[in-house]
Amino acid sequence: MFTMKNFIFGYGSLICPQSRAITAPSLSNSTAEPVIVNHIERTWSARINRRRRHSGLQKMAPSSVRGWTPVGVRFRRGAVCNGVLICIDEEELFRFDEREVGYNRQRIDVADIHRHVDSDILINESMSLWPTESTDQENCDDMTPSRARDNLDPGGVKCSECRLVFERASVKRRKITTVSGTIALSEECEEIAVWVYVQNENLPADRAYPISQSYVDIIMRGCLSISRDFARRFLETTHGWRHDEWLDQNDGNNTNNDGEDDESNDDRVSTLNRYIWVNDRHAPIYCRADFEYSLMNGKEIDELIQEHHPRALKLRVLAM
Incomplete structure (x- = not known):
């Protein structure tokens, strides 16, 4: 059987x-x-x-x-x-x-x-x-x-x-x-x-519910254990690093554009929701964060993120 x-x-x-x-x-x-x-x-x-x-x-x-x-x-x-x-x-x-x-x-x-x-x-x-x-x-x-x-x-x-x-x-x-x-x-x-x-619910990151860098680091750690190319694929296929990008995705504009040449502000995004990503490596939000790994590998991870999401990375903050 x-x-x-x-x-x-x-x-x-x-x-x-x-x-x-x-x-x-x-x-x-x-x-x-x-x-x-x-x-x-x-x-x-x-x-x-x-x-x-x-x-x-x-x-x-x-x-x-x-x-x-x-x-x-x-x-x-x-x-x-x-x-x-x-x-x-x-x-x-x-x-x-x-x-x-x-x-x-x-x-x-x-x-x-x-x-x-x-x-x-x-x-x-x-x-x-x-x-x-x-x-x-x-x-x-x-x-x-x-x-x-x-x-x-x-x-x-x-x-x-x-x-x-x-x-x-x-x-x-x-x-x-x-x-x-x-x-x-x-x-x-x-x-x-x-x-x-x-x-069950599909809700974007915002100031009250930010993206946690310590969590990003854990995912990137896994991706890099497979290959650097796999890590780039993760960054390339993950959407919503900026609030206006998430709005575009849900309006039917299926793109993941994060080019540095587009610095325009989206009227749909409030000043508060412009900052939705927190660099919490010094005080991790994520319960399974690895403080030492983030400390040792944060620079390499940031360099990879910079290749794919430079505008979003500029808006990452140390605290909300």
């Missing part, structure tokens, strides 16, 4: 092995496979209310700050998001359900899941930096861009369970079926479920 194989798509602090071990100790020795997922958009939009005795919040802003804003996700056609794929058992899945208060667990179509491949490899192969949906439904023997990407260094997949996900995803994208009409897949697994936790 076959059993369900469950996976979680981690798009925030779960990317970081050290943070993941604290959140779910049973996963401390699990392999997290870097992936790209189509049609999921990551934004600074999952507000968390302050804890009364949290020392970081007390030092940063004893009266004005009511909480902070980590990243959240939503399904959005045409969006793309990087993260990690983690195989978990049903017991751990239930524990995640209990921990993730304010989130709904939703299933991801495996056809939207792709292996992460560093940009230098893709450029050498003259391939797109981002995976695209295969449009070749008739000539399955042709090497479409999607299939070519799937065939890049198959031995590079470290998680054996995740290899089954990539196999299923590749087959489904090519729409190859057996005579009986079922998707051809390894006999070891009849069913695969990939889950993502989506916040």
